[in-house]
Amino acid sequence: MxxxxxxxxxxxxxxxxxxxxxxxxxxxxxxxxxxxxxxxxxxxxxxxxxxxxxxxxxxxxxxxxxxxxxxxxxxxxxxxxAFDSQAVGKLHTAWVTFGKVPECFRHFFGMCEVAASLVPVLEIDMGTKL
Incomplete structure (x- = not known):
């Protein structure tokens, strides 16, 4: 259609x-x-x-x-x-905690890659225990 x-x-x-x-x-x-x-x-x-x-x-x-x-x-x-050319809503900042992340992704760039699969990444807090 x-x-x-x-x-x-x-x-x-x-x-x-x-x-x-x-x-x-x-x-x-x-x-x-x-x-x-x-x-x-x-x-x-x-x-x-x-x-x-x-x-x-x-x-x-x-x-x-x-x-x-x-x-x-x-x-x-x-x-x-077009239907896909406008934002659906306002982007809010969210704090996300990941669990069960494979060992190969437990470093800064790995966490960036994991987080980027969900949302645009603004900051990674590496001070938190991996």
């Missing part, structure tokens, strides 16, 4: 200026009168996830770097979005 093909999605980021949801929708309706009902989902403080009528229309806007949305003073940028 080609989810992207039907109505592709894009991340609309506000590069400068301030814009609310109503202004965003009115600006897109005014500038891109494509007989399309624009919808959004807020993504943080300055970005919106929006669905486009088709891939061709989305590609038209991706070709522009940044543009000012008519009726606002906000400069926005449109980038293609």
């Amino acid at each position: 080609d989810i992207e093909g039907r109505n592709p999605m894009a991340l609309v980021t506000v590069r400068s200026g301030v814009i609310n949801e109503t202004q965003l929708l009115e600006g897109f309706n005014y500038m891109f009168n494509w007989n399309w009902q624009w919808r959004y989902k807020k993504q943080g403080s300055n970005a919106f996830l929006m669905r486009f009528p088709n891939k061709g229309r989305l590609m038209e806007l991706i070709n522009y770097d940044d543009f000012t949305l008519f009726g606002t003073r906000a400069v926005v940028n449109v980038k293609k979005w």
